[in-house]
Each structure stands twice: as structure tokens, then as C-alpha cells.
Amino acid sequence: xxxxxxxxxxxxxxxxxxxxxxxxxxxxxxxxxxxxxxxxxxxxxxxxxxxxxxxxxxxxxxxxxxxxxxxxxxxxxxxxxxxxxxxxxxxxxxxxxxxxxxxxxxxxxxxxxxxxxxxxxxxxxxxxxxxxxxxxxxxxxxxxxxxxxxxxxxxxx
Numbered sequence: 001x002x003x004x005x006x007x008x009x010x011x012x013x014x015x016x017x018x019x020x021x022x023x024x025x026x027x028x029x030x031x032x033x034x035x036x037x038x039x040x041x042x043x044x045x046x047x048x049x050x051x052x053x054x055x056x057x058x059x060x061x062x063x064x065x066x067x068x069x070x071x072x073x074x075x076x077x078x079x080x081x082x083x084x085x086x087x088x089x090x091x092x093x094x095x096x097x098x099x100x101x102x103x104x105x106x107x108x109x110x111x112x113x114x115x116x117x118x119x120x121x122x123x124x125x126x127x128x129x130x131x132x133x134x135x136x137x138x139x140x141x142x143x144x145x146x147x148x149x150x151x152x153x154x155x156x157x
Contacts, residue, residue: 002131003097003107007147008139015139018127022101022134029101030066033127033136041067044127044136045120047103049087049096049112050075059087059095061114061148063105063128068117068156078115078153104131105148114150116141121152 001009008015018037026032030046037044044066052058060079062070076084089100097109105114105128120126120141128144130137144150 002104002135004104004129004131004137005107007107008137008143011147013139013143013147015137015143016125017130018136018138020134020136028066029129029133033129034066037127037136039127041065042119043123043125045117047105047129049092049103050079050084051087051091052076052079052081053083054085056088056091057095059092059112060084061105061108061112061150062117062155063114063120063144063150064117064155065119070155071157074153074155074157075115078151078155079113098129098131099133102129102131102133102135104129104137105144105150106137107131111149114148115153115155116145116148116150117155118152120144 034044
């Protein structure tokens with residue numbers, strides 16, 4: 001079990017766990033998950049960390065569809081900041097307690113401001129990392145927002 005799965009169980013949130021054999025040679029963790037699980041890439045979301053206003057340890061979380069790219073201007077706007085840039089992977093791992101490619105928005109060591117791409121709002125369920133490469137958790141976007149205290153926002157062009 002991972003902290004992400006434990007949190008969903010503890011809060012009695014309906015969820016499904018999907019496990020697959022991660023291919024270390026695949027160049028995209030998120031697209032790999034969608035392909036291997038036979039899921040629509042619009043329903044599989046990746047967890048990205050960005051730093052606010054150039055402060056490496058002032059982090060926020062963006063949860064976006066795996067086929068999309070995070071727009072840093074939109075991320076900054078969502079976080080009510082002047083600018084945003086991608087977080088250093090080492091700091092992201094240390095702050096969340098998860099490894100890159102397996103960072104879950106759930107059960108992170110430190111609660112961070114969280115933003116979920118607005119396309120998730122219309123979906124019945126989405127998949128996000130469950131805290132390990134090759135492990136996904138499927139749940140309702142509204143449950144994800146409640147568990148992370150996340151807000152829906154436009155994050156991609």
C-alpha cells in the first residue's frame with residue numbers, strides 16, 4: 001500500500017487500483033499508463049509540481065491529462081502568482097515523498113496548493129498515480145479535489 005491508497009481507503013472514497021509492469025524505457029510515464037491500461041489519455045492525469053515566483057521550495061501541484069503540456073502562465077494564474085516554473089525533480093521528490101514518475105497528488109508528505117485541469121470536472125472518473133511507477137488509482141474528480149483540497153482550473157492551452 002502507498003500513502004495515496006491508504007488515504008482513499010481511510011476516507012472511504014470509492015476507487016479502483018490499476019497495476020501494470022512499468023517499462024523503464026518508455027519516454028512518458030503517463031502515456032505509458034494510458035496505453036497499458038487501455039484508457040483514454042484524456043482520462044489519465046499526470047501530477048506535476050511547479051514552483052511559484054521563482055522560489056524553489058514554494059511548490060504547487062498541477063494535475064493534467066497525460067497527453068497535454070502544462071502552461072506555466074496558466075499555472076501561475078491559478079496559483080495567483082506572477083510566474084511559475086517547473087520544480088526541481090529532487091525537491092519534488094523530497095517534498096512529496098514519492099519518486100518522479102510515481103508522484104501521486106494524494107497522500108503527499110506536505111499539503112500543497114493543488115490545481116486540477118478543468119477537463120476533469122466533466123468526467124465520471126480519472127486515473128492518477130497511486131504513488132509508484134506502474135500503479136494508478138481511479139476515482140471521481142470531485143473526490144480527488146476533496147482529498148487534495150484542489151481547485152479546478154485551466155492549466156493547458
